Amino acid sequence: MAAFVAAAPSSYHAAVEVARRAGAAGFACLTETDEWRIEPGGRYVVVRDGSVIVFAVPSDAGPTTAFTILGAHTDSTGFKLKPRPTTGSAGWWQVGVEVYGGPLLNSWLDRELELAGRLVARDGSEHLVRTGPLLRIPQLAVHLDRNVNDGLALDKQRHTQPVWGLGSPEDADVLGALAAEAGLDPADVAGYDVVLADTQPGRTFGAGQALFASGRLDNLLSVHAGLTALLAHAEGEDADEGERPVSGAVAMLAAFDHEEIGSASRSGAAGPFLEDVLARVQAGLGAGPEERRRALAASFHVSSDVGHAVHPNYPERHDPANRPVAGGGPILKINANQRYATDAHGAARWNTACERAGVPSQEFVSNNAIPCGSTIGPITATRLGVRTVDVGAAILSMHSARELTAVVDPWYLSRAMRAVLEG
Structure with missing residues (x-):
């Protein structure tokens, strides 16, 4: 998982890394503009921007x-690069960034950060790019703010602009630096989607190496757990006969971009990506309108995102009776107002899968x-009418630049996901 997170500093890198790993396991890459030929027993992967869908069709x-x-x-x-991003002040080169989603701003201070994402050239070609350690958002010294430990308040505009060099802003060109990393002429860059990412690798630590800290656990932890489960299922690992599944449901991983800002995009869960792929798979299997509805009515969706372990320093912030602990296994997310999509049938299926997985x-x-x-x-359940359950792994420091989980919990989660696919 640490290697997967390191390979995925942006959603675009994450989607490509999922597709690369699936391709190495024998999954054929589909392009949305091409005709698809879906066959029983086939295994496929398709990428749309920063989203990716991987699926295995039973024989x-x-x-x-x-x-x-x-x-x-x-x-x-985290943060996303703004238009006209090259700025500076007081002899420092800086870049203009915009807050993306709801990060814990203070956790991004005094870290070596990189720029990562995609550049689009004038001919329409897309180029993934990452700089490695390049930037830092410096904190104000305590000598210049004697009350900082009584309450740190960061202005999202004034206090979050990283430094990346010395001199006059007229001598800097952050887009030129990105273009050079991608092997492009800066004048050829016509568009970009670039974010900041922490460069510190994930690592285990603590007594017995039981803890794991990393950036972007929300939600690459779930992406990796799901991909691991799907690839193992598709290969029939641990099966009695060691063969690929010949019956059951189409096993699928759907990893979407833009969840942290509401999912309302062409590649977000509120967009048509999953629905488009399902329709094309069903068409390839000969389904008409009646068969499509019957298949979706019998389908099941496990929505996996990280959740809150009880914080030992703030136990009063949690429900007094339901108190997930690190190392205690996957969490089933429940909300009376359907902020999570779990219902009784979904809970029963998930709990049974965990039992089967041990x-x-x-x-x-x-x-x-x-x-x-x-x-x-809830978005997928609303769009498709598919029975959905919300689950995840318990972590601390959610939305920090560096989050914390128990080493065993991602493994538990992947095992439970595999049992769902086998069910």
């Missing part, structure tokens, strides 16, 4: 074959005084 698939979908998201909170499970429900966030789960 006996037909018009009414259902789908078992593992859902996640590829983006993380992993512990626990529930999360928010303290009534502290409303919870939401996920792609």
